[in-house]
Amino acid sequence: MSPIIEDELFKKENFSRSPLPIGNYESCSFEQCDFSNGNLSGIVFNECEFIDCNLSNATLKNTTLNDVTFSGCKLLGLNFKSVSTFLMRFNFTNCNLQMAQFDFLKLKQTLFINCELQQATFNETDLSQAVFDECNLLETQFFNSNLEGAHFQTAYNFIIDPELNKMKGAKFSSSDLEGLLQKYKLQID
Structure with a gap:
């Protein structure tokens, strides 16, 4: 069973070098983090926010994005069609x-x-x-x-x-x- 991580703030982390551990992230904030070319497959994000993050070319296979907001993020070439469609809901503001x-x-x-x-x-x-x-x-x-x-x-x-x-x-x-x-x-x- 995947660990549940709640109400955490991740700031200026480089997850393209050392991947974000698989888990259920509930009400977490990711600020100025680098996920570029990283693997977010199988991770659950529930009511999370990504602010000024780089997720370009990250792998999202079966990633859950439920009530997720992206603000000021770089999301070049992201393949959203491979995310888990169960409870999928997200919005984008000032994103590339x-x-x-x-x-x-x-x-x-x-x-x-x-x-x-x-x-x-x-x-x-x-x-x-x-x-x-x-x-x-x-x-x-x-x-x-x-x-x-x-x-x-x-x-x-x-x-x-x-x-x-x-x-x-x-x-x-x-x-x-x-x-x-x-x-x-x-x-x-």
Whole structure:
């Protein structure tokens, strides 16, 4: 049985050199920690927060992320599609999520606030009521995803094909309609 670690603060730890021990982390905070290229497989994070951490290219196989917040984190190339989907819920603020993969996940009401999401993939992802506030979606891929009720009013650099995604009730700014119509090669002034 995995140990339970509760209410701990981990600050400026380098877990890419010596891995975080497998366990159940409850209400823990990780500040300025380096997990880059590390292995977080099988670890349970419940109601934890990651602040100014580097998790780029970390392995998340069967990692549980329940009620986890990421703030100011670098999450380049992270493959979220391999996490445990049981009780999965997380949000991002001021994070760099370039080339992250969110394919096949249920991410209803997930918050992406002021995030860099260039070249991320959301293939067959349920993003209903998700919020993309002030997010850069340059070359981000949305394919066969549920975007119903999602908020894109302040997102930018996106290209989303309404014919390839469910989009009923999705919210966009009128100034960004070009990103929805690009495949038609219309001239919009």
